Amino acid sequence: MGTDAVIQECSQWKLLGVAAWHLTLYLLGATVWRAAAPPWSQHFLGLFSFRDWLLSLLVYACSLAVLYTQRQVLTTLDVPPLYVSRLGWGGKSWPSLLISRCIIRRRKLRDVADVALFYAACCFSACAGLYLLQPAGGSSSSRAGVQPLLVYGSTLGLLYGVGYLIRGKNVLSFPILQRRRYFRIKQRMRARKQSKSSTQADYAQQQQQPGSGAAAAAAAAAAAAVRVAMVKSSLVLPSLALGPAAALSALLAPAAAMSQQQQQQRYEWGGAAGVLGLWRAGLLCCYAWAAGGHMLEIVFTERVAMAADDDPQPTTPLLAALQHTDPIVQDWCLMDLAAVAEGAPGARSRRAAIFADETGANGWLPISRYCLAELRDFVAVLAGALPSLQGAAAAGSGVKWNALQLSTAGGRPASSAQDAALWHLQARYCRLVACMRALSGLAAAAFTSDRYGVLHFSSPGLGEVLAAQLGVVAVLTAFIRHSSSIPVRPASAAARLLQRITSGGSAAGSSGPQQHVDAAACALLDTAKTCTYRLTNTYGEVLMSVAAKQPSLVGTAAEAQALLASFLAHQE
Numbered sequence: 159m160g161t162d163a164v165i166q167e168c169s170q171w172k173l174l175g176v177a178a179w180h181l182t183l184y185l186l187g188a189t190v191w192r193a194a195a196p197p198w199s200q201h202f203l204g205l206f207s208f209r210d211w212l213l214s215l216l217v218y219a220c221s222l223a224v225l226y227t228q229r230q231v232l233t234t235l236d237v238p239p240l241y242v243s244r245l246g247w248g249g250k251s252w253p254s255l256l257i258s259r260c261i262i263r264r265r266k267l268r269d270v271a272d273v274a275l276f277y278a279a280c281c282f283s284a285c286a287g288l289y290l291l292q293p294a295g296g297s298s299s300s301r302a303g304v305q306p307l308l309v310y311g312s313t314l315g316l317l318y319g320v321g322y323l324i325r326g327k328n329v330l331s332f333p334i335l336q337r338r339r340y341f342r343i344k345q346r347m348r349a350r351k352q353s354k355s356s357t358q359a360d361y362a363q364q365q366q367q368p369g370s371g372a373a374a375a376a377a378a379a380a381a382a383a384v385r386v387a388m389v390k391s392s393l394v395l396p397s398l399a400l401g402p403a404a405a406l407s408a409l410l411a412p413a414a415a416m417s418q419q420q421q422q423q424r425y426e427w428g429g430a431a432g433v434l435g436l437w438r439a440g441l442l443c444c445y446a447w448a449a450g451g452h453m454l455e456i457v458f459t460e461r462v463a464m465a466a467d468d469d470p471q472p473t474t475p476l477l478a479a480l481q482h483t484d485p486i487v488q489d490w491c492l493m494d495l496a497a498v499a500e501g502a503p504g505a506r507s508r509r510a511a512i513f514a515d516e517t518g519a520n521g522w523l524p525i526s527r528y529c530l531a532e533l534r535d536f537v538a539v540l541a542g543a544l545p546s547l548q549g550a551a552a553a554g555s556g557v558k559w560n561a562l563q564l565s566t567a568g569g570r571p572a573s574s575a576q577d578a579a580l581w582h583l584q585a586r587y588c589r590l591v592a593c594m595r596a597l598s599g600l601a602a603a604a605f606t607s608d609r610y611g612v613l614h615f616s617s618p619g620l621g622e623v624l625a626a627q628l629g630v631v632a633v634l635t636a637f638i639r640h641s642s643s644i645p646v647r648p649a650s651a652a653a654r655l656l657q658r659i660t661s662g663g664s665a666a667g668s669s670g671p672q673q674h675v676d677a678a679a680c681a682l683l684d685t686a687k688t689c690t691y692r693l694t695n696t697y698g699e700v701l702m703s704v705a706a707k708q709p710s711l712v713g714t715a716a717e718a719q720a721l722l723a724s725f726l727a728h729q730e
Contacts, residue, residue, distance in 0.1 A: 165479065165487050168462060173229055176453045179339065180225060181218060183449040188214045191442050201291075201438065213290045214442075220286040221446040227276040228447075228454055231323065234330045234489045236585035237263050241574040249577035260323045273323070280315030284443050287311070291439035307436065310403040314440050317395050318447055327451055330486065332459045332493055332588045342456050396440030400433065461497060462490040465508060472508040473521045480528050492592035495525065499599025510607050512600060518612040522600070526618045529593035533626040536582055536590055537711045540633045543579035544640060580676070583637075587678045591685050594630065597623050598689035602696040621708040624701060627690045628718050629711030631730075634683040636712075641676060687730055694725045701726070 192210075195201035204210030239249025240258040247254045263269035288311045322328065337345075464479055465472035479491035498505040512521035601623050604613040613620050694701060701722060710718035724730050 162478075162482075164475065165482065165484075172457050172460075173226075176229075176450070176457045177222065177225065179343075179453050179457070180221075180446075180450045183343075183453070184218050184221070184446050187445045187449065188218075188442060191438070191445070195438070217287045217290050217442065218446060220283040220290075221443070221450065223279040224276075224283045224447050225450040225454070227272070227279040228322075228328065228451055230272045231263075231276050231328045232330065232454060232458060232486065233328060234332075234485045234588065236326055236329045236581065239574075239577045239581050241577045243574070249581060255324050256320075259326065260320050276323075277316060277319045280319045280447070281312045282315070283447070284315040284318075284440070285311030287443040287446075288436055288439045291442060292435055306403070306432075310399060310436050310440070313403040314395060314399040314443065317399050318444060321395070322447075322451065327455075329585070330455060330459050330489070330588075332489060332592075334591075336461050339456055339460075343452075346452060395444050396437050399440065400437065458486065461493055463505075464491055464494050467504045467507050469508075472511045477520075477524050480524070489589060489592070492529075492589060492596065496592045496595035496599065499596045499603065501599070501603070509600070509603055513604060513608045513610065513612050516610045516612070518616045522612050523616060523618075525600070526597065526623070529597050530618055530622055530626050532586070532589060532593045533597075533630055534711065536586065537626070537629045537633050539575075539582045540579045540637055541712050543575040544633070544636055579637075583676060583682070584678050587682060590630075590682060594627065594685055594689040598627065598692045602692050605696050620697070621704045624690075624693060624705055624722070625708040625711055625718070627686060627693065628705070628721055630686040631683065631690060632712040632717070632721060634679055634686060638679050638683065641679070687725075690725050690730075691728075694722070699726060 189205070192201050192205045200210075204214075237258045240247065240254040240262075241249055242254070245253075261270070261273065263273060285308055288307050292307075464475045476491060476495060479487050482488055482491075498508050501509065512525065515521050517523075601613060601620055604620075608614075697704075702719065705719055705722050706715070709715070712718075721730075
């Protein structure tokens with residue numbers, strides 16, 4: 159069986175595992191959903207009805223269409239930013255995010271078709287779920303008509319689809335610590351519970367402040383309620399969809415139909431009971447979609463062993479996966495390679511096989527070239543966006559961090575190059591971490607496992623790995639210095655109001671605007687320093703002579719040697 163067939167089978171089994179866990183979570187949520195209904199309602203009585211549970215399973219079957227299309231838009235690389243200088247659109251502006259993430263994606267027809275199918279599946283699942291979950295008993299006047307049901311379902315599905323893509327929920331982030339699925343699900347549930355607890359604590363603290371009157375208490379209570387709703391997205395979407403759906407339903411209702419009672423029922427919402435029924439049905443639909451999205455992220459970020467420890471050719475599937483067109487498969491391979499390089503249990507023979515070839519053509523050379531290309535591309539893009547000294551001094555100097563601002567006064571990138579740098583830093587974070595772990599782990603393991611001297615007598619070798627690690631450290635240090643030196647403009651009144659709402663009603667700090675430093679840059683810098691220390695602790699002072707023979711990726715050779723000397727002295 160070829161590598162592509164094995165990878166496709168692995169993806170199919172992962173999707174089946176997602177569906178099985180999704181069914182368990184859905185049944186748990188449906189039980190709570192019915193138990194939370196009033197005891198006299200049809201939804202609560204459905205706990206003891208086989209027909210109602212069968213309808214709930216049909217709702218789950220409809221949500222599988224959303225789960226499948228979510229898998230189609232799943233990726234490990236965020237879409238590149240859309241930068242329009244004439245309109246003032248940066249890579250992180252809302253129009254740019256809406257167009258790039260929710261419509262055109264990677265500028266390919268297949269991506270646009272996948273997004274359209276995802277929206278269609280959300281609308282279909284919402285409309286089918288609302289229809290199946292309507293109470294069977296009661297008069298027809300208390301039930302929503304066909305048109306409000308379709309309009310509300312389509313609005314709810316579009317809101318979920320756009321919100322899912324514009325927030326980048328389809329972009330996978332691989333955890334360094336791999337745990338069982340049960341513990342990862344429990345961790346997510348605990349995080350949501352802690353968010354709710356912190357909201358209640360903020361509200362209690364606001365209530366205990368001296369001098370807070372009734373108006374302040376009411377504002378704090380409203381802010382806390384809004385924050386709880388923001389934490390629970392499954393409550394927000396059904397509520398947000400009511401307003402646009404009602405307006406759209408009123409516009410689409412024909413005036414001639416209002417004179418006929420039989421047709422009028424098709425365009426009525428059924429009063430408060432009908433609206434409440436649609437809202438409660440929308441809750442379960444949103445819960446099913448959100449649970450499926452979480453399970454996709456959990457299952458598809460698990461480590462995939464590309465070969466067994468007793469495989470006669472363990473590097474063959476690894477090299478084939480690196481050349482795969484799917485970025486998810488490439489990241490699976492890089493995460494497995496990083497674990498093997500760092501000595502994962504049961505992978506010792508796989509690591510030794512990388513250096514088993516005297517020429518390195520079946521192990522070290524293609525792996526190192528791929529990882530070094532990723533690191534060099536990242537260093538080149540990030541260094542190209544950083545400012546340098548103006549004039550003739552720029553030719554012989556390294557990266558200077560105090561010459562030019564990285565962005566404008568509003569904290570927005572000033573050029574498309576800076577947008578690309580921020581995108582590389584955030585979108586390729588997991589891939590860069592895996593490449594640095596793999597290179598440093600293999601280079602350190604070669605000290606005792608490289609019998610033929612492949613690392614030292616081939617190109618790329620130890621010198622190229624060391625130069626790439628030092629280049630990443632240097633360019634990230636310069637980037638963080640730039641980010642911390644950007645003058646921040648005071649927030650507007652709307653931004654301060656939003657900050658007050660999201661902070662549970664407590665007033666914002668009076669220390670002034672704070673500098674924004676990207677968290678991914680700090681985390682990536684820590685990983686780069688750890689991997690560099692792995693090399694220096696393994697090889698020691700001999701690296702100074704190795705670094706002297708290699709051109710520096712960032713700055714001058716003297717600056718690279720000074721940086722290496724600080725690592726050897728454990729000063730970084």
